[in-house]
Amino acid sequence: MSNARYDTPQEAESAFYAAFIKRDVNAMMSVWAEHENISCIHPLGPILRGPDAIRESWEALFRNAPDMQFMITERSRTQDGELAIHIVEEHIRIKNRSPSSPVQATNVYRLTENGWRMVVHHASPSPPPSKNDAPTLH
Amino acid sequence: MSNARYDTPQEAESAFYAAFIKRDVNAMMSVWAEHENISCIHPLGPILRGPDAIRESWEALFRNAPDMQFMITERSRTQDGELAIHIVEEHIRIKNRSPSSPVQATNVYRLTENGWRMVVHHASPSPPPSKNDAPTLH
Numbered sequence: 001m002s003n004a005r006y007d008t009p010q011e012a013e014s015a016f017y018a019a020f021i022k023r024d025v026n027a028m029m030s031v032w033a034e035h036e037n038i039s040c041i042h043p044l045g046p047i048l049r050g051p052d053a054i055r056e057s058w059e060a061l062f063r064n065a066p067d068m069q070f071m072i073t074e075r076s077r078t079q080d081g082e083l084a085i086h087i088v089e090e091h092i093r094i095k096n097r098s099p100s101s102p103v104q105a106t107n108v109y110r111l112t113e114n115g116w117r118m119v120v121h122h123a124s125p126s127p128p129p130s131k132n133d134a135p136t137l138h
Numbered sequence: 139m140s141n142a143r144y145d146t147p148q149e150a151e152s153a154f155y156a157a158f159i160k161r162d163v164n165a166m167m168s169v170w171a172e173h174e175n176i177s178c179i180h181p182l183g184p185i186l187r188g189p190d191a192i193r194e195s196w197e198a199l200f201r202n203a204p205d206m207q208f209m210i211t212e213r214s215r216t217q218d219g220e221l222a223i224h225i226v227e228e229h230i231r232i233k234n235r236s237p238s239s240p241v242q243a244t245n246v247y248r249l250t251e252n253g254w255r256m257v258v259h260h261a262s263p264s265p266p267p268s269k270n271d272a273p274t275l276h
Binding site for chain 2: 037039041043044045046047049075076078079080081082083085087089104106108110119120122124125126127
């Protein structure tokens with residue numbers, strides 16, 4: 001059980017990315033709803049269902065993760081009733097490496113008795129930069 | 139403008155995949171809300187916003203698409219107020235080719251004055267089958 005309470009979907013989203021940057025599994029899971037129907041898709045990963053599978057995936061991801069910097073660009077927000085859907089781009093910068101293409105994520109939040117919580121995180125790679133963007137030698 | 143009306147998110151979803159199989163752009167666009175805030179992410183594609191960009195993407199996709207068979211596996215449904223979120227696996231079979239890994243899609247529908255319409259389609263590749271699943275020669 002977690003005592004975290006987020007009064008808006010945006011607060012839950014900020015806590016989600018703060019936990020991601022800190023690689024803090026307990027903080028991460030405090031953002032998710034405590035419900036078997038929650039779903040998480042990491043880039044090119046399977047569909048994970050329920051708190052146990054989702055916690056394990058973040059533990060594995062954080063265990064192997066290098067130091068990262070994040071910049072989140074919001075692309076759209078839709079909200080009605082107890083549901084909010086945010087589409088964002090995650091610009092992840094790993095120390096001493098050149099920036100890669102952003103990850104695109106659809107994040108769904110639901111108003112629960114414990115405030116707004118994440119119920120879906122679907123992340124996937126964006127297209128690589130086109131050849132026109134690549135530096136040339138001439 | 140489209141006269142199509144879907145009384146449930148499931149009806150809109152059935153019409154979406156029917157239009158996909160038929161490669162019918164007008165039927166496809168009749169499933170989407172007529173709103174600038176709609177978003178579509180094809181597998182490994184960019185985030186497309188608004189009816190014009192989304193229509194163009196389906197036109198291009200259908201122009202190049204071979205005959206396909208579809209099987210949709212529903213993985214989760216969440217609904218409240220005017221929003222419904224479905225996570226599905228799209229098992230796409232192209233004639234004379236062996237089946238590939240399913241596409242994972244998060245589909246969001248919204249109740250509009252014209253019934254339920256799609257507002258988000260986020261599709262991405264699933265992991266390739268593990269080596270243990272691959273046929274071997276011995």
